[in-house]
Amino acid sequence: MILALAFFIALLVLWEGAKALGGDPWRFGDPAVGNEIVYTPPFQWQIASDLSLPHVWRIWEALAAPVQRQQEQSLAAFLVGAALYTGREAALGFFVGGFVGLGLAAVFVHSRLAERAFMPYVVASQTIPILALAPLIAFAFGNGVVGIVIVASYLTFFPVTIAQLRGLTSPDPRALELMRSCAASRWTIFWKLRMPASLPYLFAALKIAATASIVGAIVGEGNPGGSQFGLGRSILNFNEQYGSAPEKLWAAVLASSLLGIAFFLIVRTAEVFALRNRPGSVAA
Amino acid sequence: MTNPSDAPIGPRTDVVTIAGVSKVFDAGAGQTRALETIDLAIAPGEFVSLIGPSGCGKSTLLRLIGDLTEPSAGSVTVNGKPARQARLDRDYGIVFQAPVLFDWRSVEANVALPLEIKGVSGTERDRRVQEMLGLVELRDFAGHYPYQLSGGMQQRVSIARALALQPSILLMDEPFGALDEMTRERMNAEVQRIWQQTGTTVVFVTHSIPEAVFLSSRVVVMSPRPGRIVRVIDVDLPRPRTDDTRETERYFALITEVRETLRGRRDDDPLSKGRVASMPRTLAEGSVG
Amino acid sequence: MVVFVAVLGIWEGVVAALHLQQFILPRPSAIAAALVSEWPALQRAAANTLYEAIGGLLIGVTAGVLTAFAVARWRRVREAILPIAIGASAVPIIAAAPIMSNWFGILNPFAKMAIVILLVFFPMLVNVVRGLSEVDESAVELMRASAASEGQILRKLRLPNALPYFFTGLKICTTLSLIGAVVAEYFGGSDEVLGRVIVQSSSRLRFDITWAAITVVALSGITMYILAVAIERIVIPWHASQRSRGT
Numbered sequence: 001m002i003l004a005l006a007f008f009i010a011l012l013v014l015w016e017g018a019k020a021l022g023g024d025p026w027r028f029g030d031p032a033v034g035n036e037i038v039y040t041p042p043f044q045w046q047i048a049s050d051l052s053l054p055h056v057w058r059i060w061e062a063l064a065a066p067v068q069r070q071q072e073q074s075l076a077a078f079l080v081g082a083a084l085y086t087g088r089e090a091a092l093g094f095f096v097g098g099f100v101g102l103g104l105a106a107v108f109v110h111s112r113l114a115e116r117a118f119m120p121y122v123v124a125s126q127t128i129p130i131l132a133l134a135p136l137i138a139f140a141f142g143n144g145v146v147g148i149v150i151v152a153s154y155l156t157f158f159p160v161t162i163a164q165l166r167g168l169t170s171p172d173p174r175a176l177e178l179m180r181s182c183a184a185s186r187w188t189i190f191w192k193l194r195m196p197a198s199l200p201y202l203f204a205a206l207k208i209a210a211t212a213s214i215v216g217a218i219v220g221e222g223n224p225g226g227s228q229f230g231l232g233r234s235i236l237n238f239n240e241q242y243g244s245a246p247e248k249l250w251a252a253v254l255a256s257s258l259l260g261i262a263f264f265l266i267v268r269t270a271e272v273f274a275l276r277n278r279p280g281s282v283a284a
Numbered sequence: 285m286t287n288p289s290d291a292p293i294g295p296r297t298d299v300v301t302i303a304g305v306s307k308v309f310d311a312g313a314g315q316t317r318a319l320e321t322i323d324l325a326i327a328p329g330e331f332v333s334l335i336g337p338s339g340c341g342k343s344t345l346l347r348l349i350g351d352l353t354e355p356s357a358g359s360v361t362v363n364g365k366p367a368r369q370a371r372l373d374r375d376y377g378i379v380f381q382a383p384v385l386f387d388w389r390s391v392e393a394n395v396a397l398p399l400e401i402k403g404v405s406g407t408e409r410d411r412r413v414q415e416m417l418g419l420v421e422l423r424d425f426a427g428h429y430p431y432q433l434s435g436g437m438q439q440r441v442s443i444a445r446a447l448a449l450q451p452s453i454l455l456m457d458e459p460f461g462a463l464d465e466m467t468r469e470r471m472n473a474e475v476q477r478i479w480q481q482t483g484t485t486v487v488f489v490t491h492s493i494p495e496a497v498f499l500s501s502r503v504v505v506m507s508p509r510p511g512r513i514v515r516v517i518d519v520d521l522p523r524p525r526t527d528d529t530r531e532t533e534r535y536f537a538l539i540t541e542v543r544e545t546l547r548g549r550r551d552d553d554p555l556s557k558g559r560v561a562s563m564p565r566t567l568a569e570g571s572v573g
Numbered sequence: 574m575v576v577f578v579a580v581l582g583i584w585e586g587v588v589a590a591l592h593l594q595q596f597i598l599p600r601p602s603a604i605a606a607a608l609v610s611e612w613p614a615l616q617r618a619a620a621n622t623l624y625e626a627i628g629g630l631l632i633g634v635t636a637g638v639l640t641a642f643a644v645a646r647w648r649r650v651r652e653a654i655l656p657i658a659i660g661a662s663a664v665p666i667i668a669a670a671p672i673m674s675n676w677f678g679i680l681n682p683f684a685k686m687a688i689v690i691l692l693v694f695f696p697m698l699v700n701v702v703r704g705l706s707e708v709d710e711s712a713v714e715l716m717r718a719s720a721a722s723e724g725q726i727l728r729k730l731r732l733p734n735a736l737p738y739f740f741t742g743l744k745i746c747t748t749l750s751l752i753g754a755v756v757a758e759y760f761g762g763s764d765e766v767l768g769r770v771i772v773q774s775s776s777r778l779r780f781d782i783t784w785a786a787i788t789v790v791a792l793s794g795i796t797m798y799i800l801a802v803a804i805e806r807i808v809i810p811w812h813a814s815q816r817s818r819g820t
Contacts, residue, residue, distance in 0.1 A: 132790050174380045181378045182398045196388045215665045239671035256668035264663030277429040278387045
């Protein structure tokens with residue numbers, strides 16, 4: 001936590017440091033209005049200009065200002081709404097993909113036949129770059145949420161299937177013999193041994209899937225024929241206003257990052273809680 | 285609870301009857317003969333150790349008794365029924381070299397596992413768990429998790445778990461092989477106490493001659509692959525055996541006897557075959573299958 | 574292979590028999606036809622996209638490895654950097670694609686390359702740092718016992734130990750780089766790239782071309798992955814047995 005804060009501050013220092021060394025002349029308020037120059041950096045780097053790298057406080061101000069000239073809603077409120085929208089799509093895809101992966105792994109672990117028959121297709125499915133298919137899927141399912149959920153769940157199910165299958169087969173053979181010696185049924189072995197033993201593997205995959213589902217949702221929205229709302233759409237819209245208001249695009253990108261990190265942290269918190277009595281099984 | 289006495293000779297119903305059992309493993313191109321025509325009978329309340337060089341099939345024999353693997357020939361009868369039925373009736377408790385505790389379960393919940401599987405619930409389950417934890421003297425650690433315990437304590441939990449269903453036979457596969465010598469001797473005394481308190485029949489696989497002699501009513505000495513019973517040695521040391529027992533002459537004599545049997549008498553030695561035939565406890569009607 | 578042909582056959586048959594919406598899921602034969610007729614354009618697009626992907630991959634991997642060497646030397650720095658690098662994987666970096674376009678110019682291939690660099694940098698860093706630091710402690714003590722210098726320990730122990738980790742990272746990064754480049758292209762830029770071909774052909778309802786482009790992406794991705802595996806086999810043949818178990 002302290003580490004994250006320190007990193008965040010370091011990032012801010014680096015950011016404003018670059019602006020202090022090679023940015024445009026510093027002014028208070030809107031630079032377009034032409035306020036008085038308070039400070040002139042020694043160099044002029046294009047990458048640190050106000051257009052490329054707006055001042056942190058400009059982004060902050062933009063968050064409080066209205067999204068559009070005529071509207072009351074602030075950019076911050078707008079982005080929170082967009083993030084909730086995108087987050088909902090990603091979460092839906094995450095759960096659908098997660099359950100498909102859990103189900104497939106549960107079937108595969110009990111049936112060599114099913115595993116040998118279907119596993120190659122699960123692996124082959126990953127040779128199709130689903131993100132490259134996003135425009136197509138978005139088109140096929142109209143402007144709705146469905147297409148985006150499909151992309152997000154497709155990105156989720158693969159890592160979950162693979163990791164969960166490995167997790168379900170991870171118990172010590174002697175633990176299985178122990179269950180046999182108690183005449184435990186397959187059902188009991190599954191719920192009392194295989195499932196708990198698989199959790200560390202499952203969570204490792206869910207952390208990957210959490211980010212992937214967000215990326216899937218943003219890319220799905222960002223395409224022509226994609227969604228009207230959400231962060232992906234906002235990024236495209238604000239991209240067109242970049243020339244006049246770069247801080248809006250920056251704010252949208254930051255919102256996307258925060259959403260990704262929030263998803264990741266939710267899964268990680270669940271992981272830490274679920275594995276609290278198993279030190280050493282939580283990977284960093 | 286019966287009070288087990290060593291080696292009661294005379295008419296009885298055996299807990300385990302192994303008759304003409306062989307085990308062949310298919311390993312790729314060739315076959316490995318792990319066990320060859322084993323005959324052995326174990327009486328109620330006995331403590332029987334299986335000892336022999338690595339790869340002599342002593343663990344396989346243990347697993348055959350527990351129906352964790354099936355014999356290629358011959359039959360294993362436990363409590364008068366096939367081993368499979370005995371397993372389904374939950375007549376076994378089993379302890380491995382590693383504790384094999386479920387690290388997501390507390391000590392208490394680990395001991396409760398077999399009871400849960402059997403469907404024992406509520407207060408009865410709690411009572412049995414407490415009883416077992418008392419038996420291995422771990423009541424104070426009921427809420428701890430495996431990672432918080434030492435190796436010896438973990439093994440005690442696994443013994444408590446194995447005894448939770450009050451099995452008529454306890455199978456132990458080198459349970460203290462991973463422990464240091466001091467802990468091992470303490471655990472040996474512990475196992476003797478538990479055995480005397482519960483009256484359970486124990487089949488105990490070990491590499492350690494002193495351990496086998498200290499614990500057992502009888503020591504079954506096995507030959508290298510293919511595993512055969514070379515000799516069965518009765519251990520007539522008085523119970524309860526204590527640290528003082530480890531310093532008696534009889535103890536040393538028995539250790540020497542086991543060691544010499546292990547070293548000298550291979551299956552190509554006609555002497556050992558004669559001994560097998562004259563063993564008091566092998567079945568007369570040995571050649572089934 | 575037989576299965577693959579059979580799947581294509583069934584696909585062809587089902588689409589034809591059910592008169593499925595041709596435009597969303599064209600028959601394999603239609604895709605093959607588009608692949609042939611559009612080949613000059615697809616070839617140019619693939620060359621441009623691969624330039625971005627491979628360029629970004631090389632720069633990102635190099636930067637990741639160099640940073641890993643710098644970081645792994647000091648335990649404290651390593652412990653501070655690792656969680657951040659892992660956390661960075663939670664950031665949807667692709668969302669920054671428009672910013673890169675604004676930085677480097679929308680037609681500049683480096684704008685896409687920059688996204689690829691960011692995408693591959695962190696997984697590479699994490700893997701190599703782990704490989705350099707997760708060394709068997711007794712092996713280190715063995716080296717110390719024979720009075721090996723830190724440099725010798727690095728060369729003879731840490732480096733070989735890190736190689737399997739490096740290749741694990743490289744295999745992840747090859748796929749990541751191509752997808753990253755294609756998706757970054759969605760957010761605007763030159764039209765002669767695979768990402769734009771996919772977007773534009775699908776908005777013109779020419780799904781046969783879309784699928785042809787997707788086929789090119791998939792084949793390029795598989796080829797890059799196989800290349801990475803081949804290099805791995807040559808460089809660390811001794812690790813072959815462990816690899817099939819580990820990953």
